[in-house]
Amino acid sequence: MSRAPSLPDIDTGSLFHPRFIAWIVGGYATYLFIYRVVLYPRFFSPLRNVPGPSRGNPFLGHYLTIVQEESCIPHRRWAKAYGPVVRMMGILGKERLFFLSPDALQQIVAKDWLEYPRPQFMRDVLGLVAGYGLLTTTGEDHKQLRKAMNPAFSVPNLMAQTDMYYEPIDGLLEIMKAEIKKEAIPEAGKVFPMYEWMGKVALDIICDTAFGYKTDCLHNPHNELAVAFEQLLQLQSGPNLAKLVAILSIPGTSSLSRSQWMYRHRWFLGKLPIIHNFEKLVDSLYRIRTISREMLRSKTADLSVSPDDTTTKKDIMSLLVRARKADLDADPTADAMSDTAMVDQVLTFLAAGHETTATGLSWTLWLLANDPESQRRLREEVTPIYEENPHPDYRTIKSLTWLDCVVNESLRVLPPVPLTLRVANKTEYIDGVLVPKGTVITIPIRVINTWKDVWGDDAEEFHPARWLNLPEAYNPIFSQFSFIAGPHGCIGKTMAVSEMKAVLVALVANFEFAPAYPGQVRHPATAITMKPEDNMPLRVTRVANKA
């Protein structure tokens, strides 16, 4: 009888040998990596059959294509090639989608908005740089906050605020006229970095309307708040955003970045490779918050900010202080907004309302500089209004038809916020595609705005007259999506548009705009906003009869 083969001796000690454990862990990690990056998207993902570009770089997907080209241009190319639903690859095999149809957009931003919030990494960055408020909350907290903020953006309040735009606007006109006069040949005008000047005027306006605080950075470039803001905005770039996302994914880093300890030890960041410019980030954030807190303290102490004083203080912070005072007077135990929360709300308006408006104004001037006929027609419309009253009110500005066409068209072709993001909080069909929970959805505003199916073959060109005769496929909410829509749509839309119009009336009535040199091309940044990277130099001359 043959003997049963004996089992090989197993040395149980070797199972716990560090090298064996390292092999197992390494093997599992390699498998996970190959599964996530290669196998899942190719063979198992429910999105594998959604049309889109080939998977791109194995580690970075389409990330580099997206950040190295002009904002949303790759998305536009893919929409043309693959249609209104496109799958792209993010970092390490993470799939991303975008949709262009009004039904899909309606589902994401309006009908099921609670299921499609901004992704956490985006909220972390926005919270740090723009305050924890409307941009970072969602659900019930967001509803409450938005309700508290809405009165500040009501039409009566905006009508009352329009006057506050004119001190900065007049200051800008004065400076530009004086600078042109100083030129050797004043009739030839002067080249101005228009984005820089639009940034100053927009910051002066938003500081006054948000805080009731006169920055006057037009005349005083060393104003502390203006300097801190400028420093913060200079850090806005694709690579810096990627670094910030990575850093903020480490728990506690957001609070640490805003702490006094970090501020005192920020020099240390300057010594580190890769993230050395975060020293400037910590510095500017600290200074902006300190100034904001001081302003809130002085407002709270200011007896003139009484609950029924709605005539003198129209800025957003005064409105909030008044509302809080009224709540506490009615019920001293009420759960009123804390000082920190209030500073965060106002910071959100400052951050969300300053660079966006400056960028929108700069691109409008660029487009007009390159379309002399539209510019001439605008001057013809605004000059009689301006001559009658250089400070036209809200209703007068709103009634100007060609101005409305120009602003709508500029925001359509070159939207200051070219795209935004959402994440699916549940697995659900959108436009016939089963979108798994956790999928990041890009909302490619610039592509939606220039979709040929709606706007025709010249969709990417600047033609203000199209707003006088809208195409049949035009949808008033989803065809020009520059402020998006739904509960997270821009709360400052009406303010931004009327502010842009007030600045344009004054500028176009007084000056002519032309490219700074022949063959000048535009340089939009690939960042959160599509600001002009070269500060947009334009040649500015006085209009003939005003020389």
Ligand code: HEM
């Ligand atoms: C031309 C100028 C502007 C443009 C193009 C613009 C665009 C946008 C866009 C696209 C969003 C949605 C972002 C997202 O959901 O991810 C947004 C949200 C927001 N905007 Fe604007 N914006 C402009 C001016 C302003 C101004 C002047 C203010 C305030 C004074 C402002 C305050 C906000 C706030 C608070 C939100 C968040 C709303 C919420 O989630 O409830 N914006 N804006």
